[in-house]
Amino acid sequence: MARYYFDLHNGEGPTRDEHGTELKSREDIPKELTRILLDVARDELPAGDRMTIAITVRDESGDPVTVASLIFNNEWLDVLR
Numbered sequence: 001m002a003r004y005y006f007d008l009h010n011g012e013g014p015t016r017d018e019h020g021t022e023l024k025s026r027e028d029i030p031k032e033l034t035r036i037l038l039d040v041a042r043d044e045l046p047a048g049d050r051m052t053i054a055i056t057v058r059d060e061s062g063d064p065v066t067v068a069s070l071i072f073n074n075e076w077l078d079v080l081r
Contacts, residue, residue, distance in 0.1 A: 004029060004065070005058040006036055010044065011051055017058075026065070029057055033068045041070055049074045 003020040021032060033055055040053050054069035 002026070003060050004032075005062075006032065007056045007058065008036070008040065009054040009056065010040065011048075020060075029066060030068075033057065033066075037068065037070045041072065045072050049076075 001022045001024055003022050005017040005020045007017050008015040023029065023032065036055055037053055044053070045051060051072045052069055053072075054067060056067045057065050059065050
């Protein structure tokens with residue numbers, strides 16, 4: 001098992017993961033990314049019409065291994081008329 005750190009970047013600025021999460025393998029990272037992104041989106045949306053939530057994953061040595069993002073964009077069609 002390896003420990004990975006999931007640093008959150010949202011409208012409030014970066015939040016560094018100090019504890020990390022142990023995963024069986026690198027292939028488990030996308031599943032954990034999806035879980036975190038959906039949890040954050042559920043808690044923070046709709047805070048506005050546009051928002052980007054990103055997560056940078058670091059390995060045990062602190063090196064970044066991947067980044068994932070979720071973009072929310074809401075456009076009110078009835079105000080454009």
